[in-house]
Amino acid sequence: MRQLPPDFFRAPYAFYARLRAEGPVHEIQLRTGVRAWLVVDYGLAREVLRNPAIRKDPHSTTAADARRASSGDSGINTSNERLSYHLLNADPPQHSRLRRLVTPAFAPARIDALAPRVQAIADGLLDAIDRCSDSTGPLDLMSEYAFPLPITVICELLGVPIEDRDRFRAWSAAVVDTTRASSEQMRQATDAITEYFDGLVARRRAEGLGADLVSDLIAANTDGDRLSGDELISMIFLILVAGHETTVNLIGNTVFTLLGDPARYRALRGNPDGVPPLVEEMLRFNGPVNVATLRYTTTPITLGGREIPAGELVLVALGSANHDDRHFQDAARFDPQRAPNGHIAFGHGIHFCLGAGLARLEARIAITTLVERYPDLRLAVDDAELRWRESILIRGLHDLPVELAGAPVLR
Numbered sequence: 001m002r003q004l005p006p007d008f009f010r011a012p013y014a015f016y017a018r019l020r021a022e023g024p025v026h027e028i029q030l031r032t033g034v035r036a037w038l039v040v041d042y043g044l045a046r047e048v049l050r051n052p053a054i055r056k057d058p059h060s061t062t063a064a065d066a067r068r069a070s071s072g073d074s075g076i077n078t079s080n081e082r083l084s085y086h087l088l089n090a091d092p093p094q095h096s097r098l099r100r101l102v103t104p105a106f107a108p109a110r111i112d113a114l115a116p117r118v119q120a121i122a123d124g125l126l127d128a129i130d131r132c133s134d135s136t137g138p139l140d141l142m143s144e145y146a147f148p149l150p151i152t153v154i155c156e157l158l159g160v161p162i163e164d165r166d167r168f169r170a171w172s173a174a175v176v177d178t179t180r181a182s183s184e185q186m187r188q189a190t191d192a193i194t195e196y197f198d199g200l201v202a203r204r205r206a207e208g209l210g211a212d213l214v215s216d217l218i219a220a221n222t223d224g225d226r227l228s229g230d231e232l233i234s235m236i237f238l239i240l241v242a243g244h245e246t247t248v249n250l251i252g253n254t255v256f257t258l259l260g261d262p263a264r265y266r267a268l269r270g271n272p273d274g275v276p277p278l279v280e281e282m283l284r285f286n287g288p289v290n291v292a293t294l295r296y297t298t299t300p301i302t303l304g305g306r307e308i309p310a311g312e313l314v315l316v317a318l319g320s321a322n323h324d325d326r327h328f329q330d331a332a333r334f335d336p337q338r339a340p341n342g343h344i345a346f347g348h349g350i351h352f353c354l355g356a357g358l359a360r361l362e363a364r365i366a367i368t369t370l371v372e373r374y375p376d377l378r379l380a381v382d383d384a385e386l387r388w389r390e391s392i393l394i395r396g397l398h399d400l401p402v403e404l405a406g407a408p409v410l411r
Ligand code: HEM
Pocket: 087, 088, 089, 099, 154, 238, 239, 242, 243, 246, 247, 250, 287, 288, 289, 292, 293, 294, 318, 344, 345, 346, 347, 348, 350, 351, 352, 353, 354, 355, 356, 358, 359, 360
């Protein structure tokens, strides 16, 4: 049985390449001692993500052993049962039902309409950076830009006060950074989230619904069907975590990779059309979701020539599939012109990311705005000094120290 090497979080792709050379699926032991089957091949990853026999609902009896064994090692921790009734824990027909109810809230026209507001938030954050740009020393781009941009968007979208965002950040990190947070911290975080969202939903119901996403989810109704109270707070919880942990790192990983080649970074200036394909390639090359959320087998199944018994955990390494050179030519090369791209950074099949449109919009605006304002931005430390998060779910940096290098370009 394989184990994750000590440098896995810094350099996952080298490990994945070794695994792919040996076979498409591997039995591995995670740091917490949990055993799982890791799928590393592109074709098999897509097959598993579409396979109805490989399930997600943790409430079924077949899942009980697998879930107990996992003790939150990968995926979004649900130590509070009331937060567990969301899309990523559901299989059809329940998944289809939930997805029907929440999809209108993410309609493309609605997401596109957010563009001016996302732009204003990006401008405002860079204005604040400008104001302190004469203070010496590097600036942490994660905490000053990559993090507050999507968080402000998600807080405004949900209709929660922005003052609460630091609390959300801590709760959200406790839920996904399972190697750092103790199970007691996770329990406290999920209890606090539950209490907070119960209060938020109760206030909306009492004070009247508004134009925010929480109001939309309360009002969501298909042929008389509605979200139950627990489904509602579970869905808000999932959107909150997805909004905190993913786009943040897409922006961070993109800036980090671009600054490795300052000419490429600068070349984006005045070339906004170059940004969307670059963001797509970044999703493939160093996307923010390393391994998809937990799945488990319900019957004995053969995957990539391996016999896997029922009730076993299956992890799909999206980061490996996206580097599979049997599918992507010259997969280890970052190529913003790659077309077609075909990455699976947003998953595949029925659980395909509901927030993909929003994430793309935010990342494109974040990068375009940064490059226009700070064309000479550069990394303030060596790559080796950067700290990668120790979560098998999320691939991202703790901090990204940069030097603004010269005066900002005034708008
Ligand atoms: C770059 C940013 C993002 C990436 C790479 C990403 C990636 C993913 C992936 C890989 C899945 C499927 C997981 C699996 O099958 O195990 C997923 C599902 C999901 N994502 Fe995202 N996500 C991003 C941003 C967002 C945002 C901003 C939101 C919401 C505001 C969001 C909401 C969701 C939801 C609700 C699901 C569950 C869909 C379902 O089960 O039907 N995501 N995402």
